[in-house]
Amino acid sequence: xxxxxxxxxxxxxxxxxxxxxxxxxxxxxxxxxxxxxxxxxxxxxxxxxxxxxxxxxxxxxxxxxxxxxxxxxxxxxxxxxxxxxxxxxxxxxxxxxxxxxxxxxxxxxxxxxxxxxxxxxxxxxxxxxxxxxxxxxxxxxxxxxxxxxxxxxxxxxxxxxxxxxxxxxxxxxxxxxxxxxxxxxxxxxxxxxxxxxxxxxxxxxxxxxxxxxxxxxxxxxxxxxxxxxxxxxxxxxxxxxxxxxxxxxxxxxxxxxxxxxxxxxxxxxxxxxxxxxxxxxxxxxxxxxxxxxxxxxxxxxxxxxxxxxxxxxxxxxxxxxxxxxxxxxxxxxxxxxxxxxxxxxxxxxxxxxxxxxxxxxxxxxxxxxxxxxxxxxxxxxxxxxxxxxxxxxxxxxxxxxxxxxxxxxxxxxxxxxxxxxxxxxxxxxxxxxxxxxxxxxxxxxxxxxxxxxxxxxxxxxxxxxxxxxxxxxxxxxxxxxxxxxxxxxxxxxxxxx
Numbered sequence: 001x002x003x004x005x006x007x008x009x010x011x012x013x014x015x016x017x018x019x020x021x022x023x024x025x026x027x028x029x030x031x032x033x034x035x036x037x038x039x040x041x042x043x044x045x046x047x048x049x050x051x052x053x054x055x056x057x058x059x060x061x062x063x064x065x066x067x068x069x070x071x072x073x074x075x076x077x078x079x080x081x082x083x084x085x086x087x088x089x090x091x092x093x094x095x096x097x098x099x100x101x102x103x104x105x106x107x108x109x110x111x112x113x114x115x116x117x118x119x120x121x122x123x124x125x126x127x128x129x130x131x132x133x134x135x136x137x138x139x140x141x142x143x144x145x146x147x148x149x150x151x152x153x154x155x156x157x158x159x160x161x162x163x164x165x166x167x168x169x170x171x172x173x174x175x176x177x178x179x180x181x182x183x184x185x186x187x188x189x190x191x192x193x194x195x196x197x198x199x200x201x202x203x204x205x206x207x208x209x210x211x212x213x214x215x216x217x218x219x220x221x222x223x224x225x226x227x228x229x230x231x232x233x234x235x236x237x238x239x240x241x242x243x244x245x246x247x248x249x250x251x252x253x254x255x256x257x258x259x260x261x262x263x264x265x266x267x268x269x270x271x272x273x274x275x276x277x278x279x280x281x282x283x284x285x286x287x288x289x290x291x292x293x294x295x296x297x298x299x300x301x302x303x304x305x306x307x308x309x310x311x312x313x314x315x316x317x318x319x320x321x322x323x324x325x326x327x328x329x330x331x332x333x334x335x336x337x338x339x340x341x342x343x344x345x346x347x348x349x350x351x352x353x354x355x356x357x358x359x360x361x362x363x364x365x366x367x368x369x370x371x372x373x374x375x376x377x378x379x380x381x382x383x384x385x386x387x388x389x390x391x392x393x394x395x396x397x398x399x400x401x402x403x404x405x406x407x408x409x410x411x412x413x414x415x416x417x418x419x420x421x422x423x424x425x426x427x428x429x430x431x432x433x434x435x436x437x438x439x440x441x442x443x444x445x446x447x448x449x450x451x452x453x454x455x456x457x458x459x460x461x462x463x464x465x466x467x468x469x470x471x472x473x474x475x476x477x478x479x480x481x482x483x484x485x486x487x488x489x490x491x492x493x494x495x496x497x
Contacts, residue, residue, distance in 0.1 A: 011168070011193070012044045013226065013236045015332045017211040018219045024190070025129070025166045026215065027157055031173055031182060032195025037207050037228055038170040041195070042133040043071055044234045045168050046084075049131035050075055051327050053375025055115055056084040057108060057132040062139050063088060076319055076385075083379055085111055090143055097144045101152040108132070108156065112163045128378070130165035138172040150184060157188045168193075190215045196223070236335060297343065298395040298436060299418035300362035302328075302369075303350030305388040305427050312384070320387050321349065327372045328353075333364035345415075350389070352415055354398070359439055362393045363447070363470060366430045370475035373428075390429050392422025393470075395436040420459045421467070424484055428477040430470040437468040454480055455488055 014023060032038050049056045050072075058068060068086045069077075089104040112130060134140075134156075140149045153169070160167050169189070171182055186192070191214035198206045208223040227235045304324060307317055328334055334342075334353065343354035355361040369389075377386035396414030421431045432440075432451065440447040450472045458464050471478045480488075 010048070011166070011211075012041060012048060012234050013209070013224065013335075015336070016224045016236045017209070018214070018217070020219075023214055024216055025164050026190025027160060027167045027169065027188065028191045028193055029182065029185070029189040030168050030170045030193040030195065032170075032209075033173045033197050035205075036195035036197040037209075037226070037234070038172075038195060039135050040228050040232055041193075041209070041234055042135045042168050042170055043232065046131065046133050047072065047075075047326075048330055049129070050079070050083055051323070051330065051376055052129070052372055053377075053379045054083075054129040054131050055111075057087065057111065057130070058084065059087045059089065059104065059108075059132065059134045060136075060139075061088055061090045061143055062136075064091075079379070079385075089140070098148055101144060101148055105152065105155055105159070109159050112159065112165070116163070128375070130160075130163050132160060132165055132167040134167065134169040136170040136172065138170075153185055154188060233329065295356065295398065296395060297354040297356055297398050297414050298359045298362050299393065299415050300353045300355070300365050301347075301350070301392040301394075301415070301418040301422045302352075302389050303347065303422065305390055307349040316384070323376070324387055324389065325351070327376065328365070328369060331365050331368040331372070333361045333368055337361055352418065354415065359395065359436060360443065362436075363430070363432070363440060363451075366391050366393065366470065367472075367475045370428065370430070374474070388427040390422055390425035390427065391431070392418045392420070392425065393430065393432040393436060394418040394421055395439075417459075417463075417465065421465070424457065424467070424481050426477065426479070426481050428475075429481055430476045431481070432468040432470060434466045434468075437466075450476070454484060457484055457487055 010022065011017075011028060014020070030038050030041060046056050046058060060068065063071075063086075065086060065088075069080065072080055085107075087104055087107060089100045092100045092103045094100055094103055115128070115130065134153075137149060137153070140152070144152075192212040193209060194212050195207065195209045198208070200206055206225065207227065208225045210221045210223045211219070212221045224236060229235050302324075304320055306312075307320060328351070337355050337358070341356050343352075343356070345352040345354075353362070353365065369391075373387055373389065377388075380386045394414065394417040396412065396417055398412035398414040417433060421433055425431050437451055437453075441451050447470075451468050451470045454467050454469050456464055457467050467484060469478070469480075470476050
């Protein structure tokens with residue numbers, strides 16, 4: 001498989017499945033019983049691709065065009081039309097089953113060739129990946145026969161490998177034809193995903209998935225539990241109890257664990273960070289939820305730049321908010337922090353996310369989101385359709401309070417300063433304050449390279465803060481924010497925000 005770390009389409013939950021953030025591009029077979037969530041997983045993979053700016057192709061012999069579009073109602077119609085293609089091989093107006101599959105191959109090949117030409121001409125689209133979903137091989141075999149489908153998949157694999165695309169093909173485990181097909185095609189696929197479906201003593205359905213194999217990489221194929229949310233999103237939980245995970249970052253420990261007391265850690269850095277946090281939260285920080293007292297929280301505060309522009313329609317404003325929320329929810333840093341270890345506060349044109357345990361997560365979320373946003377914005381023809389954001393990161397104490405409906409909420413210096421810092425930024429700025437910036441610089445060399453001081457600033461009520469800006473080739477904005485530049489040029493003037 002070809003490896004391109006600059007723009008790799010990733011399968012959902014990759015960090016949970018193998019404890020790493022990337023895998024090579026390739027063809028993945030997703031096998032599982034009926035009802036295990038294969039189609040939902042394929043939809044998630046497809047959606048993630050659209051938000052990342054990839055071109056996505058969906059092949060299904062049991063969906064109509066209308067049913068396909070209903071799968072992606074949260075995507076703008078124009079964006080879905082421009083950045084994806086739906087193919088139902090059975091509905092091609094040609095006679096003969098082999099001719100229908102042959103026409104499918106021709107259409108996919110021609111589309112990929114046109115995309116290659118577009119990449120060579122338009123540098124903005126040069127980094128776009130290609131994703132394909134075939135849901136399902138089992139249904140194709142029922143319609144066209146095993147021999148025809150074997151030939152179809154073999155020829156399609158050559159086209160996709162040549163394009164360095166990533167594809168997911170689904171099959172149904174409890175089908176004898178699918179078992180034969182899987183065994184025959186195992187040498188063609190670059191990886192195999194397995195799903196299983198269990199029922200507990202209370203009659204509740206439990207779903208889990210594992211990456212059984214992936215060419216070119218060695219890993220322990222452990223089962224990972226997941227749920228399907230009301231809106232059809234895949235939500236991953238911690239690995240099964242049989243797999244050892246780091247007490248701080250939650251990743252699977254693939255090598256020799258570092259043991260301290262009864263806790264296991266992935267690296268020495270995780271253990272040392274855990275000890276520092278334990279001094280604040282107590283020795284059992286892996287078990288805490290939202291405490292009722294004052295706590296220290298690491299905040300990520302974001303809003304959309306220019307959303308209040310009166311020239312934007314309400315529908316377009318809502319679409320931008322929904323798309324931003326979707327991209328944030330799909331970031332690994334957001335997913336890794338389980339619900340009881342994070343605080344989410346919608347703010348109308350953005351949100352605040354507070355992380356209780358890991359001080360790296362606000363910055364990691366910012367970096368991952370910026371990568372998704374850059375890909376998303378490259379796919380838009382006008383600036384009016386793009387999403388521009390500014391991010392403020394800070395840490396500090398907050399009070400846990402209950403609102404009029406009995407829901408837990410937070411208020412205090414930690415979240416207020418994060419908001420003030422965000423307000424100073426321009427488009428694509430990631431601004432931080434001490435002491436969080438200093439802590440991150442001390443943790444990793446990569447943070448030391450990207451987090452740079454830009455000066456002191458006086459915010460509301462005379463409070464002075466030291467500002468930092470995080471930026472690299474893939475994320476952030478290296479320029480000094482306009483408000484900060486103006487303040488620096490007028491040292492003797494007090495600026496209130």
